[in-house]
Amino acid sequence: MRMRRSCILILAVVMLACVTTAQAQGRYGIGRPATSAEIAGWNIDIDRYGHNLPPGSGSVSHGREVFDQQCAACHGARGEGGIGEQLVGGQGTLAMPKPVQTVGSYWPYAPTLFDYIRRAMPQNAPESLSNDDVYAVSAYILSLNGLLSADAILDARTLSEVKMPNRKMFVDDPRPDVKNPACMAHC
Amino acid sequence: MTEPTDTGKDIGNDIGATSRRRFLRRGGVLVGGAVIAGGFAASETVVASESGDNLPPNVPEWMKTPGDPMGSQPYGTPSPFEKGVVKNIEKDLPQYLSASGRTPLQDLDGIITPNGLFYERHHAGVPAIDPAQHRLMLHGLVDRPLIFTMDDLRRFPSESHIYFLECSGNPAYKKPYGKTASDLVGLVSCAEWTGVSLKLVLQEAGLQAGAKWVVAEGADAAALTRSVPIEKCLDDAMLVYSQNGERLRPQQGYPLRLLLPGFEGNMSVKWLRRLRVATEPTYSREETSKYTDLMPDGTAREFTFYMEAKSIITRPSGGQRLSAPGFHEISGIAWSGHGKVSRVEVSVDDGKNWQEAQLQEPVLTRALTRFRLPWHWDGQPAVIQSRAIDETGYVQPTLAELLAVRGENYYYHNNAIWPWRIAADGEVTNENA
Numbered sequence: 018m019r020m021r022r023s024c025i026l027i028l029a030v031v032m033l034a035c036v037t038t039a040q041a042q043g044r045y046g047i048g049r050p051a052t053s054a055e056i057a058g059w060n061i062d063i064d065r066y067g068h069n070l071p072p073g074s075g076s077v078s079h080g081r082e083v084f085d086q087q088c089a090a091c092h093g094a095r096g097e098g099g100i101g102e103q104l105v106g107g108q109g110t111l112a113m114p115k116p117v118q119t120v121g122s123y124w125p126y127a128p129t130l131f132d133y134i135r136r137a138m139p140q141n142a143p144e145s146l147s148n149d150d151v152y153a154v155s156a157y158i159l160s161l162n163g164l165l166s167a168d169a170i171l172d173a174r175t176l177s178e179v180k181m182p183n184r185k186m187f188v189d190d191p192r193p194d195v196k197n198p199a200c201m202a203h204c
Numbered sequence: 205m206t207e208p209t210d211t212g213k214d215i216g217n218d219i220g221a222t223s224r225r226r227f228l229r230r231g232g233v234l235v236g237g238a239v240i241a242g243g244f245a246a247s248e249t250v251v252a253s254e255s256g257d258n259l260p261p262n263v264p265e266w267m268k269t270p271g272d273p274m275g276s277q278p279y280g281t282p283s284p285f286e287k288g289v290v291k292n293i294e295k296d297l298p299q300y301l302s303a304s305g306r307t308p309l310q311d312l313d314g315i316i317t318p319n320g321l322f323y324e325r326h327h328a329g330v331p332a333i334d335p336a337q338h339r340l341m342l343h344g345l346v347d348r349p350l351i352f353t354m355d356d357l358r359r360f361p362s363e364s365h366i367y368f369l370e371c372s373g374n375p376a377y378k379k380p381y382g383k384t385a386s387d388l389v390g391l392v393s394c395a396e397w398t399g400v401s402l403k404l405v406l407q408e409a410g411l412q413a414g415a416k417w418v419v420a421e422g423a424d425a426a427a428l429t430r431s432v433p434i435e436k437c438l439d440d441a442m443l444v445y446s447q448n449g450e451r452l453r454p455q456q457g458y459p460l461r462l463l464l465p466g467f468e469g470n471m472s473v474k475w476l477r478r479l480r481v482a483t484e485p486t487y488s489r490e491e492t493s494k495y496t497d498l499m500p501d502g503t504a505r506e507f508t509f510y511m512e513a514k515s516i517i518t519r520p521s522g523g524q525r526l527s528a529p530g531f532h533e534i535s536g537i538a539w540s541g542h543g544k545v546s547r548v549e550v551s552v553d554d555g556k557n558w559q560e561a562q563l564q565e566p567v568l569t570r571a572l573t574r575f576r577l578p579w580h581w582d583g584q585p586a587v588i589q590s591r592a593i594d595e596t597g598y599v600q601p602t603l604a605e606l607l608a609v610r611g612e613n614y615y616y617h618n619n620a621i622w623p624w625r626i627a628a629d630g631e632v633t634n635e636n637a
Contacts, residue, residue, distance in 0.1 A: 043348060043350075044408060045408055047352065050349060051341050051349035051350055062419060100299050112500065114612070116498060118498070123493055124489075124493045129489055132488065137425070143426070187505075190507055192617075195609050196601070198599075199593070199599045201549070202557050203556065204556050204558070
């Protein structure tokens with residue numbers, strides 16, 4: 018009897034362990050754990066508060082050099098646009114017949130600039146700029162838009178503190194916003 | 205000539221003869237006496253004017269010698285007579301790395317878009333990805349951050365569904381609006397997608413408290429990033445590896461893409477390599493400065509995911525020509541990001557009166573639905589148009605109704621009714637152009 022009780026206890030422990038293992042592996046046990054080094058290498062997302070911005074810094078003046086070499090061919094010498102988008106100007110035009118949507122006039126959050134340049138620019142060689150260069154060129158674009166002084170140095174903290182002028186102009190999706198009365202005859 | 209579809213290259217030359225021959229074949233069961241009489245009269249004219257070595261009473265040349273042997277096309281391609289049916293790609297764009305190519309809607313039948321004609325939109329070209337070296341990383345607010353190979357993902361229970369996919373900017377609100385159905389709304393296509401439910405994969409990693417969004421990233425040179433609400437991820441979102449039975453084409457995200465039925469196309473991130481579960485959206489460039497909708501007062505709508513109900517007549521449509529008065533089937537496609545199409549209504553008198561079109565089964569949730577209306581064209585100028593009504597009761601609006609609320613600076617989610625004008629000579633043009 019005692020023996021039998023022990024067996025049941027052992028069985029229960031083994032079953033519990035199995036359940037715990039299954040939970041640790043997930044339902045199907047498919048895939049392998051991602052290491053923190055692997056995640057750190059791939060996770061380059063910067064949110065609107067600047068979380069996950071890397072160490073480093075860059076000045077407006079250095080940013081101008083980077084911009085001239087890497088960006089001006091498409092975006093124009095001072096961000097006025099070309100093959101690439103216009104990056105500068107347009108503030109105050111968003112409610113006008115021909116709105117000019119740029120980093121300065123439209124983008125709501127400054128850290129997004131670092132995120133986007135690092136992941137996607139320059140178009141012919143994305144993720145080729147150093148973090149310092151990305152900070153610098155971000156600083157230069159913000160400075161051209163009058164959002165940073167010409168002698169500024171940008172880093173994780175100062176970039177997160179930049180207040181974009183259009184930040185409060187975004188609203189939730191209210192659709193359906195249009196109603197067709199669906200007239201059927203003699204409309 | 206065999207019985208071709210009425211493709212762009214045929215228009216103005218063979219469409220009349222083809223339609224009439226087709227009518228002869230099926231006319232007896234189609235419509236009432238008046239139309240049949242008209243049809244036969246027309247067909248007699250054609251027969252009288254036809255002559256050629258391959259036409260009756262002669263035996264066509266392709267019956268006098270064997271055709272190409274098995275294996276002459278290891279991967280089949282359309283007949284050379286269909287070479288004009290290709291993607292509609294704008295000429296003279298400043299660059300083609302971030303660009304789109306449209307489906308030739310007016311040349312297709314049914315609801316499934318052939319893989320080679322599925323619309324394309326990419327933001328930094330089409331990457332060439334070796335599937336053996338492709339990984340999906342799932343991390344963030346999960347119990348177990350995981351990495352999957354493509355073989356791993358194919359081990360999960362699979363599912364297949366037919367869904368449309370539509371680019372959010374299809375088309376813009378400003379003129380010029382384009383000439384053909386493809387010019388207007390060719391950034392919509394529909395396919396059968398096979399993959400694994402995203403919900404299953406998320407459960408495999410175990411969602412933690414605070415998991416409200418999933419940030420998806422592509423392995424293209426744009427590392428395109430969009431945030432998806434967790435409700436969608438736990439509903440009908442899929443990780444897709446196959447389209448219409450074969451592996452995804454590179455242009456559609458090979459070897460792996462996200463698919464979010466009913467949501468604007470760019471969110472169905474192609475070449476998917478990473479999913480980060482988070483409390484907040486990532487506020488990427490695409491979801492702040494790009495895929496947002498500017499209102500007349502300077503505010504902008506963000507996270508505008510759904511593609512609302514829409515339809516278009518694809519035949520007859522802009523660029524085509526009706527050969528002669530008489531019977532012409534009106535046919536088109538309708539769809540809604542909010543579910544099934546419940547009705548399509550068609551007007552053939554410039555919007556004065558509307559009648560219900562027939563819906564071709566199957567009518568599927570968030571898939572294209574084919575509609576048809578038998579029509580007798582009396583040879584007078586006419587304006588024809590369609591409007592879709594979905595299962596929520598929402599009615600596809602007119603362009604004027606949309607513009608009155610949204611203004612011309614609103615760029616995306618234009619689901620307007622598009623009327624076609626048919627001139628006395630049968631030429632079909634865009635009424636709004």
